[in-house]
Amino acid sequence: MADTLRIVHCFRSPVGGIFRHVRDLTEAQVAAGHLVGIVCDSTTGGDFEEHLFEQMKGRMALGIHRTPMQRHVGPGDLASAWRTFGIIKELRPDVLHGHGAKGGAYARLFGSLLRVSRSRVARVYSPHGGSLHYDETTVAGKLFFALERFMARFTDYLLFVSDYERQTYRRKVGEPPTPNNLVHNGLRAAEFEPVRTEPNAxxxxxxxxxxxxxxxxxxxxxxxxxxxxxxxxxxxVMVGDGDDLPRYHAQVKRLGLEGHVRFLPPMPARKAFALAELVVVPSRAEAMPY
Known part of the structure; x- marks a missing residue:
């Protein structure tokens, strides 16, 4: 391949850890002289994510392409997949990096289709949780992990971002049959600077x-x-957005906490950290802990 690569990142949801990870990756790849683009869902995210996309636009030589993508498998998948394939084909990637379950499936499927037309695209996959969150003892889990094992034969490289993610893949899917590596998430020096808590936090x-x-x-x-x-x-203070947000509003009301809990939309993490004395992480599952 040429020294300058055409790299396309494909993922469904441009929010949370995956979006942060992809932003960091694209920034480093652009700095290394590569041409980078993004293909992701157009129905997820809000004003905060739109602001982040605006900040990225000038760096993305291959553009930012958003098209509807469903979280779950369904009838709309066929049309969504066809649109996504058309976008990726036009971008002519040397490296197609899929993130999460949906992005990983698209990257490996479409990368394989491109190879039929003699493209030498490398198919890279990072699970980031995704299907790994399923319980391996359930019917759904067994189905998804069987699909993961099948898709492994269409994967050129597996990239894990935490040891937990790699060990979970080995336990639920099996030992990767393809080359793989662990590359930890990075943090910038500025992110270690103390955050000054606001008055009346x-x-x-x-x-x-x-x-x-x-x-x-x-x-x-x-x-x-x-x-x-x-x-x-x-x-x-609860900062964030998502499909289940109305249920948490109802839970707060049911428990009589309305005067004590404030909900705010997504914002930069350091800005949110200044709003309270203590950050609590109650997560049931994480794949890429920052």
Whole structure:
């Protein structure tokens, strides 16, 4: 391959850890002189993510392409897959890097189709949790892990971002039959600078996706237990967005915490850290812990 590579990152949801990871990767790859592009879902994310995309646009020589992608397998997948394949084919990637279950399936499937037309595209996959979050003893888990084992034969390289992710893959899917490596998430020096807490800060902060996998419901229940032990209600801030957000609003109301819990939309992590004395991470599962 040429020294300058055409690299395309394909993933479904441009939020949370995956989006952070892809942003870091593209920044480093552009700095190394490569031409980089992104293909992801157009129905996920809000104003905060749009702002992040705007910041990236000038660096993405292959562009930022957004098209509807479903989380779950369904009838809409065929049309979505066809649109996504058309975008990727036009970009003519040397490296097609799929992130998460949906992005990984698309990258390996479409990369294989491109190879039929004599493309030499490298098919790279990073699970980032995705299907690895399923219980291997359930029917759904057994199906997804069988698919992972099947798709491994269409994978040129597996990249894991944490040892937990790699060990989970080995336990649930099996020893990778393809070359693989562990490359930890990086942090910038500025991210180690202390954050000055705002006046009248809350006691505790939850920041992350609003879905049960990340434990917002555990966080809310814990507020009640901790308040009882302390003899006073705790003040909390919950920062993030997601499909399950209305349920957490209802949970707060049901437990009588409306005057003590504040919900805020996604924002830069360091800005959120200043809103409380303590950050709480109640997550049930993580693949790429920062």
């Amino acid at each position: 809350a006691d505790v902060l939850y920041i992350g996706m609003m879905r049960d996998l990340k434990g917002p419901d555990i966080f809310i229940d814990a507020l009640v237990l901790a308040g009882t032990r302390l003899g006073r209600p705790l003040k909390a």
